[in-house]
Amino acid sequence: MNLNLRTDFTISTRHKYNGFHCALPSLLKLPISPLPRFSPAHFFQNPPVLSLSLSAASGGCGIRGGGGGCDLQKGEVAMALAFDEYGRPFIILREQEHKTRLRGLEAQKANIAAGKAVARILRTSLGPKGMDKMLQSPDGDVIITNDGATILEQMDVDNQIAKLMVELSRSQDYEIGDGTTGVVVLAGALLEQSEKLLERGIHPIRIAEGYEMASRIAWDHLEQISQKFEFSVTNIEPLVQTCSTTLSSKIVSRRKRDLAAIAVEAVLAVADLERRDVNLDLIKVEGKVGGKLEDTELVHGIIVDKDMSHPQMPKRIEDAKIAILTCPFEPPKPKTKHKVDIDTVEKFQTLRQQEQKYFDDMVQKCKDVGATLVICQWGFDDEANHLLMHRNLPAVRWVGGVELELIAIATGGRIVPRFQELTPEKLGRAGIVREKSFGTTKDRMLYIEQCANSRAVTIFIRGGNKMMIEETKRSIHDALCVARNLIRNNSIVYGGGSAEISCSVAVEAAADRHPGVEQYAIRAFAEALDAIPMALAENSGLQPIDTLTAVKSQQVKENNPYCGIDCNDVGTNDMREQDVFETLIGKQQQILLATQVVKMILKIDDVITPSDY
Numbered sequence: 001m002n003l004n005l006r007t008d009f010t011i012s013t014r015h016k017y018n019g020f021h022c023a024l025p026s027l028l029k030l031p032i033s034p035l036p037r038f039s040p041a042h043f044f045q046n047p048p049v050l051s052l053s054l055s056a057a058s059g060g061c062g063i064r065g066g067g068g069g070c071d072l073q074k075g076e077v078a079m080a081l082a083f084d085e086y087g088r089p090f091i092i093l094r095e096q097e098h099k100t101r102l103r104g105l106e107a108q109k110a111n112i113a114a115g116k117a118v119a120r121i122l123r124t125s126l127g128p129k130g131m132d133k134m135l136q137s138p139d140g141d142v143i144i145t146n147d148g149a150t151i152l153e154q155m156d157v158d159n160q161i162a163k164l165m166v167e168l169s170r171s172q173d174y175e176i177g178d179g180t181t182g183v184v185v186l187a188g189a190l191l192e193q194s195e196k197l198l199e200r201g202i203h204p205i206r207i208a209e210g211y212e213m214a215s216r217i218a219w220d221h222l223e224q225i226s227q228k229f230e231f232s233v234t235n236i237e238p239l240v241q242t243c244s245t246t247l248s249s250k251i252v253s254r255r256k257r258d259l260a261a262i263a264v265e266a267v268l269a270v271a272d273l274e275r276r277d278v279n280l281d282l283i284k285v286e287g288k289v290g291g292k293l294e295d296t297e298l299v300h301g302i303i304v305d306k307d308m309s310h311p312q313m314p315k316r317i318e319d320a321k322i323a324i325l326t327c328p329f330e331p332p333k334p335k336t337k338h339k340v341d342i343d344t345v346e347k348f349q350t351l352r353q354q355e356q357k358y359f360d361d362m363v364q365k366c367k368d369v370g371a372t373l374v375i376c377q378w379g380f381d382d383e384a385n386h387l388l389m390h391r392n393l394p395a396v397r398w399v400g401g402v403e404l405e406l407i408a409i410a411t412g413g414r415i416v417p418r419f420q421e422l423t424p425e426k427l428g429r430a431g432i433v434r435e436k437s438f439g440t441t442k443d444r445m446l447y448i449e450q451c452a453n454s455r456a457v458t459i460f461i462r463g464g465n466k467m468m469i470e471e472t473k474r475s476i477h478d479a480l481c482v483a484r485n486l487i488r489n490n491s492i493v494y495g496g497g498s499a500e501i502s503c504s505v506a507v508e509a510a511a512d513r514h515p516g517v518e519q520y521a522i523r524a525f526a527e528a529l530d531a532i533p534m535a536l537a538e539n540s541g542l543q544p545i546d547t548l549t550a551v552k553s554q555q556v557k558e559n560n561p562y563c564g565i566d567c568n569d570v571g572t573n574d575m576r577e578q579d580v581f582e583t584l585i586g587k588q589q590q591i592l593l594a595t596q597v598v599k600m601i602l603k604i605d606d607v608i609t610p611s612d613y
Contacts, residue, residue, distance in 0.1 A: 102607040108198060111601050112191045114161035119188020121155075122148050122181045127536040128248045128567050130181070144467050146249065147474050148181030149173035161601060168597045176586045177481020178246050182532055187594040189531030193524035194602055202517055204602040210514075210521020215595040217510045217522075218503040218529070219588055225502055225561045226491040226584045233273075239264045239486055242581040243479040245495055250475040251468070255293050259472075262298045262459060263479035269300065269457045271487055278484040284406055284458040285476055287469035290439045291462035296472070301451050302410050303458045304403055306396050307435055307444035309385050313394040315435040322428040322448075323371035324408050324415050329380035329397070331358045359384050362419055363391050369424045373433055375399050375407060396446060407448060410456035428452070482583060491584035494575035496564025497533030499587055501552050504529040533565050540567040 081089045102110055124131045125146040135143045135154040143154055152166040168187060169180045190211065197207050229238040243260035252259055270282040286303045308315070331354075342348050362384075366374055374388070374395040388395045399407075408415050413428025431450025437443065459476055463469045486492070493499040507526040511519045530548055537547040547565060551573060555563045564580065566573040575581075 099608050099610060101609075104605055105198060107605055107607045108204060108602065109195060110607065111161045111604055112195045114159045115165055115191045115598075115601060116188050118152070118157075118162050118165040119184050119191070122151060122184045123188070123535050124539060125151065126181050126185055126249075126532070127539050127565075128253065129536075129540040130249055131539070132251065142467060143470065144251070145471050145474060146181070146251070147471075147478070148184055150474060152184070164597055164601065168593055171593055172589060176485060176583070176589050178478045178583075179586050179590050183590040183594050185531060185535055186528065186590060187597050189528035190525065190594060190598040191601065192531075193528045194598065197520055197524055200520075202520060204605070206517045207521045207524075208599040208602050210518035211525055211595050211599060213514065213518060214507050214510075214522040214525030215591050217507050218525075218591050221503050221506040222493055222499060222584060222588055222591075225499065226493050228491050231486070231490065233268055236261075236264050236268065238490075238492075238581075239267075239483050241579045242486055242492060242583065243482050245580050245582060246478050246482045247475055248580075250478075251471050252293060252475050255296075258294070259296065259476065260479055262296065263476055264483050265298055266457050266459055267480055267483040267487065270455045271484075273487070276488050278487055280480055280484060282406070282409065282456045283480060284403075284456075285461065285473050286445075286458055287461040287463065287473060288438055288443065288445065289463065289466055289469060290443075293461075293463055293468070293472065295462040297460050299447065299449065299458045299460055300454055301430070301447065301449035301458065302403070302406050302456060303460055304396070304399060304407070304446040304448070306399055306446050308446075309380070309395045309397045310389040312389055317373055317394060317433040318431065320373045320430045320433040320448075321370050322373045322375055322407070322411055322413055322430060322433070323366050323369070323422060323426075324375050324404055324411075324413050324428060325419075325422075326377045326401075326404065326415055326417050327419060328378040329362060329374075329376050329384055329395075330378075331355050356383075356387075359387050363387055363393055365419055365422060366393060367391065369422055369427065371422075371427055375404065377401060377404055406456055410448065410451040410453055412452035482586070485583045485585055489583070489585050492581045493584050493587050494562045494564065495580040495582040496567065496573070496575045496578065497536050497551075498555075498562050498564030498575050499582070500529045500532040501548070501555055501564065502561035503591075505552065505556060536565040536567055540565065540569075 082092055083089050121133075125133065125148065130146050132144050132146045133151050135145070135151065137143070137154065143150065145151060149169045149172070152169045155166070157163050157166055165184055165187065169184050172183045173180045194204075194207055198204065231238050240257070240260045243263050244256045247253060247256035247259055250256070266283050267278055267280075270280075271278045284302060286305065288305075340351075342351060371393070374393060376395065376397050377399055379397045380388075380395075385395070404415055407413070408428060411428025411430050414426035416422050416426055429452045430448045432447070434447050434449075435444050436447055438445070461469055461472045461476070463472055504526045507522060507529065511522040511526065514522060530552075533551065534544040534548050537544040542565070551563050551565065554573070555561060560574070562575050563573050564575045566578075568578070570578055572578065
């Protein structure tokens with residue numbers, strides 16, 4: 001059907017028609033004959049569509065009828081027009097002059113390049129010999145770490161595909177707690193192999209399907225080579241060894257055995273072994289600059305970075321009964337707009353006596369219910385503080401809400417929002433509450449120990465500087481997550497790249513059994529799995545290709561799936577002898593998440609973004 005514009009329809013650089021701006025260099029008029037007439041029913045069933053394409057570079061104008069689509073290229077302005085039954089045009093698709101567009105293979109290669117760039121950053125941080133990254137925030141704070149999730153969190157990422165890789169690392173950290181670097185390196189290797197397959201003309205959907213098949217093969221093979229171990233409260237050695245493997249790549253690796261034992265003991269203290277469940281929120285990780293890493297300890301109780309509100313209050317309280325308050329320790333402020341005018345000394349004295357009486361009643365209320373220590377979320381003024389000291393009621397003020405919850409859980413107390421609700425049943429109980437001083441600056445912290453509920457503990461970290469403390473906290477978090485995962489599922493695989501090499505061999509062998517094009521993608525998946533042991537060898541100062549081929553050959557000849565990369569130059573590459581363990585669910589999650597993200601990236605064939613100007 002031929003479509004024509006009416007003679008009075010004019011587009012120019014100075015005109016705006018229904019919000020449409022045209023970037024033509026000169027006035028453009030299109031005189032044409034009147035439009036054919038349609039009945040309303042015919043129009044709505046078969047709406048005629050005109051696609052008008054205007055190129056700002058050439059000043060040309062192309063008109064296409066039918067289809068309702070608009071083909072938009074970079075640097076091109078386009079809109080789609082339709083006409084009602086009276087021949088009046090209206091706009092379906094407005095101009096896209098502030099958009100740039102990548103399509104097809106060009107878009108896929110750009111996305112792959114972005115993902116590979118992120119993986120390249122983390123590749124050097126993989127393994128026990130991996131390098132650390134120094135990250136500086138806009139306000140000057142410095143972080144030194146080799147934790148993949150932390151590195152990507154602190155990076156200023158603009159590219160959307162790079163943000164997908166950040167989300168990938170965050171998902172691994174949230175679900176497993178460890179392996180955040182390896183999952184990104186694996187995804188980068190899969191993208192690199194995908195680029196080679198795309199250049200050979202293989203369709204991205206076939207690549208994605210091949211990767212899905214290969215990931216299932218690798219998942220099942222990990223189940224076959226995994227081993228189960230039994231542990232108990234008296235036999236924690238397998239848990240400690242697995243946590244030590246996690247800590248071996250951290251800056252705290254010289255004390256990995258001690259820190260792993262602390263992490264395992266903390267997890268077992270809060271674990272419900274019957275339900276195989278661990279609530280890590282019951283483990284508080286606190287740090288204080290000073291001392292040395294060896295001074296790190298596990299406290300069966302809660303440590304609060306506060307001291308007694310008055311220096312003359314007792315520093316040690318035994319058999320403490322604790323009132324946990326979230327209400328302010330002061331007279332209530334009336335929520336009205338009325339004012340009280342005090343114009344005489346007598347009125348002022350009366351007001352002061354009322355305030356003192358209110359303070360005295362609050363202190364007496366605490367004493368009457370049997371409290372020997374008050375922990376308050378809010379502060380109180382010097383007069384109330386002085387009164388508390390004189391009435392022999394020690395108090396701690398400005399304690400955070402999260403710490404109050406932990407104190408309530410540990411001591412078996414209840415948080416009291418109003419003084420009127422304070423009863424003896426709501427008091428928490430602790431065997432010892434003591435104040436401890438640190439260093440020459442007399443920094444003090446409050447230890448609440450021998451609590452009624454032992455399922456709340458604190459790991460107290462010491463270190464030479466703040467950066468060391470923060471990195472140790474991140475390392476302890478990884479160890480806690482690994483111990484939790486082992487309690488949920490006590491299956492392990494051996495580390496040092498041995499699991500990836502074994503999966504690579506299995507996937508490579510399975511590729512020949514698939515007759516379709518997917519076998520190319522399956523082989524590419526096997527090659528991508530080799531990226532993990534190659535990175536381990538490279539970061540350890542070994543020849544990556546020579547080392548990988550030798551270990552892979554040894555695995556096949558000896559039928560030993562436990563041979564890996566000897567990163568620490570122990571003299572044997574059998575990971576059973578080196579006691580290098582990793583959790584099965586952590587390794588499976590790495591393969592699953594990396595495959596899902598790569599499939600998502602491969603299915604993107606059109607990228608429309610705002611222009612730079």
